[in-house]
Amino acid sequence: MSGSEPTSQPNFVAVRQQLHAYVDFLRDLGIHDLYHRGDPKIILPEWLRSKPVMAAPLVQGKADAFRGSAQAATPAQRQVSNYPAASLAGIRVSAVRQHLPAQGFSSIGGGMGAAADGSFPRTEGSPFMAKPPSLDVLAPIPVRIVPAAERPAALQAVRAAIGECTRCPLAYAGRRHIVFADGDPNARLMFVGEGPGADEDASGVPFVGKAGQLLNNMIAAMGLKREEVYIANIVKCRPPGNRTPEFVEATTCSPFLLQQIDIVHPEVIVALGLTAASYLLGVKQSLASMRGRWQSVRGAKVMVTYHPAYLLRDPRQKAEAWKDLKLVMTEMGLTPPQRPS
């Protein structure tokens, strides 16, 4: 390097913030499938759909600029999304909004995926800037517990409401299957992970890859069968490259998880990893500070522990995770299976 060349390191924080700003800008234009090669799909936000005469040239021009092409976006490219305004009965959009940062949201959109005006939200800077809302504040905890016999149909209704979801950018990130859940609709114990990986995306079933194998072992060590528990995730579509779900993705999807929890009505929920814990409980804390003590959400007791994928990377932490699971077993009156002597 010559003496006249700059020696300072790039400011990665600033670069990351700038990239987030670009991504948010593109999402404001209705461009969500940033992970695809070729022409992006254009999704008109509600505020543009209601003003079609004004909207077309505006979106078209900006989309052309994005593609670096003078060619106009075709109507087919301007695929209209169907993320409905507050489609989840009883979910308090205002309760979600109050947990968002006071500043940094789009003047165009602003708010969450289920915003009453249908507008698409954005996070400013880092997705970790915003503290997520606890699932407890999104809707009142139901007074009526769904009778056991009605739970399978009630869960099917939630799955039907999700449909071929296009409510968040993950719909356009190469998703193959929406991964709803697996297990017993009447389970006493529920596990919540982060989001599907490649194996889950291919099969439509949560926790079937390597992390799933370890989760199966953890469940068996507790004296249970996988079919006896209920397994779901914070997001139901695979984040590309198995990245952590972004704030908007998690908070758009988690109201469906809320409904699943209310229907299954588990006694205990095990939050697998930081993402699950953060979005269930509405906290921004380290995993270490949350482990090993009881918390609650939607009337269920919550135990936070390490994600199986993390345990695969650092098997030394398995003993710590086992301590958490033993607390769960004590709470539920479970005894571990006898090992053959």
Ligand code: URA
């Ligand atoms: N990791 C998760 O968090 N969920 C899955 O379903 C699979 C891997």
